[in-house]
Amino acid sequence: MAKKIVVDPIPRIEGHLRIEAKLNDSNVIEDAYSSGTMWRGIEVILKGRDPRDAWAFTERICGVCTTVHALASVRSVEDALGIDIPANARIIRNLMNATQVTQDHLVHFYHLHALDWVDVVSALKADPKQTSVIAQSLSSWPKSSVGYFKDLQQRLVGFVESGQLGIFSNGYWGHPAYKLPPEVNLIAVAHYLEALDFQKEIVKIQTIFGGKNPHPNYLVGGMACAIDPNKDTAINIERLSMIKKIIDDTTAFIDQVYIPDLIAIAGYYKGWLHGGGLGNYLSYGDFPETSLADFKTLLWPRGAILNKDLKTVIDVDPRDASQVTEEVSHSWYTYSKGDGKGLHPWQGETSPKYTGPKPPFEHLDTDKKYSWLKTPRWKNHPMEVGPLARVLIAYAKGDPMIKDTVGLVLSKLEVGPEALFSTLGRTAARGIECKQTAGFMRHYYDQLVANIKTGDYRTFNSDRWDPSTWPAECKGFGYTEAPRGSLGHWIHIADKKIKEYQIVVPSTWNASPRDANGNSGAYESALKGTPMINPEQPLEILRTVHSFDPCLACASHLFDMNGNEITSVKIV
């Protein structure tokens, strides 16, 4: 007799996600359902507003992957209006984007994901001497003395004995799926705290150019920050030196803490290779070396892989109406020509209609509609997006840095490339990519300095700033690869205002409910076949879901702006 378990709320993500899973008699997951349980309707709110303001509204879709929607938004408006941005603006945006990915991945690994693999309470039993020996064998990171670990352990003991466990309350401590020895747990706890302290430094690069973080400021046509090495009121050598130091420190932290921890922890879990899922991967690509339209120069390549076939990378065009579509057969919306008919974002339509149970409820009716997320498909295939997709596409295309780093990680773990198609592979890909984007930060810093040296201080193209220069009507597409995957903004401008605005978000690709053909999305697919030791403590579900780094505020705001009124909501 199959039983159904519910995990809701799911913490250590962004937003509100619910998983319902059916288990067989042996406690193996037979089927899983992913539901986004919040909706805000931001595209509706954008309608009729100034397109130059859209970046600020869309940026507020997510404060964890802050900046990514602002970036996609200004790119969509610039695409619509035919604006080329100055080289400095392109470099600064790339640097801010690389900063975002690097910081986001680091925070994900330690603060959103590590506790699925690390048993905090077990660290109390560690021998500080042995811990120090292990830490020093892993890396040259200086905080590795016996005294350092002893002091930390004592603080941890005091914290636990206070009886107030705070964020660690009611954790699955002692669960048999935790495999790390106490000493490695203690190292991981130390680095959890160090990373918590350090992550705030990385984002200061965004503050220098964008004035604040989270939610730095962007600008249609370039960037608002002025450059002049001979003024104290613009980006000068003091600001550049601060950026350079942050990049140096970030690189050191990733090379000496994150990557060694990733390899050490993964080494104890390489027997747990569940969570592979779809085997279909998509990336729009990002980090343009020249114009964004010339996607052959993107440092993160564009492409798609189907059925784990690393020999074939298929071309992708998100502007093509037959490629990227969304349908709502299992989402709380209706379409005029049938909920199961996929519509390209430029042709999309909207009518939210909640047909789920009235809260409070025990279970959703997963045979019918069960999520505020729509169901995006690429050429009718469900796709996984994110670090694993990007790394596999770069690997398949022969990117030398990715090939080397993937090879190094696989050889250290003594596993083959097939191990990448798993929860652990997803987590490893994120680390590999974080090392890569720290390198991008240096690359863009060097580019920026070199360009300033030529005497080019421009950061903004004012040609199309004045709405009187705009065409009566135009459409644009802006994209980025956010930390969590492919993000697209489709804008339609008419009479100097936003007529339609549509967004297809990474976590919608990954967390979507099933489509009209019954095909599961990436989360649902990845959970199937996973054995659970104790269904009451759903650690295995958290592992796999967290490996995607869910961002549900992004995923579940979705709404087109085709002029349809919002219908009233009927409660069934």
Place this chain on the structure above:
Amino acid sequence: MQSNQSFADVFRAGGVSRRDFLKFCSLTSVYLGLSPSMVPSIVEAMEKKTRTPVIWLHGQECTCCSESFIRSSHPTIEDIIFNLISLDYDDVLSATAGHQLEDVRRKTMKDYKGKYILAVEGNVSIKDDGVYCMVGGDSFLNTLKETAADAAAVIAWGACASFGCVQNAEPNPSGAVPISDVIKDKPIIKVPGCPPISEVMTGVVTHFHTFGTLPELDRFGRPKAFYNTRIHDKCYRRAFFEAGMFVRSFDDEGTRKGWCLYKMGCKGPTTYNSCSKIQWNGGTSFPIGSGHPCIGCSEPNFWDKGPFYTRLAEVPFLGSDSNADKIGVIAVGAAAAGAAAHAAVTAVKKAKAGSEDNDKA
């Protein structure tokens, strides 16, 4: 030892007298090799209150407030969550999930009835039984009411919980409202901004912990320590405003010279926040400092006061000693008198593009 007891409580419960407790503290100092002058510190530590339990709920939001919170340079987030408060329930950092996490929330509500702090990030959707925001199989609306009932005080983090943020902007399709529309019987500390500055957020928590009282609030419920003056009043570009030296196009010579961004749409003159004083991310910069006009993100309904790059119709010249209370009084008075001039700035009106060329200064 029960979770809400100090060591002194445990001693008392075990029948140990105050005199014996003090003797124990003296002996402890000897065992630890400390000087007699340290005894009072030990007594204080043993009698120290438990860390204040905090339940941090997330409604309709983007988590930028949590992200800002963990960026605090002083105190650090580690110090906050391990030494000052007990963050028992939080969507971002909590280890456990599902009903185990809900159990933690209910246990804290029971064990610390009337003593815990409820921190809320996000709007609450009140439309259609709250189906636009559901957590743990219930509406956020129900969860918020339930959790607020026995809270000692409520903190409204950010523009969302304080005033209603982006999802609350016209036409507000999901019926998103600030938490004060739902919680009527508790003190609510409003900490607006999208997000608030990290040191302002941790400052509110630390104030409570250090002084044992809520910070003094202005008439809108905002801590005076952080929201008492306008960004304009302490802006380093203020002198250029007074001198009539304005940026007229992004990336012009005035931009590089750091001239005033008022004509680019800066909302600093009507925005109460600490950006121009504390600045952001450990004092690294702030929006105007990086060349972009303030969008007024700590003001009520700022999303509907745009467009962002259209300048304010009028700036209230009230000097830097004016505070939010005074301006509020003037706004109310002016509106009552039918004099729309000042109210246009303070009473949440859209700046009109048509008055663009009405240069002040």
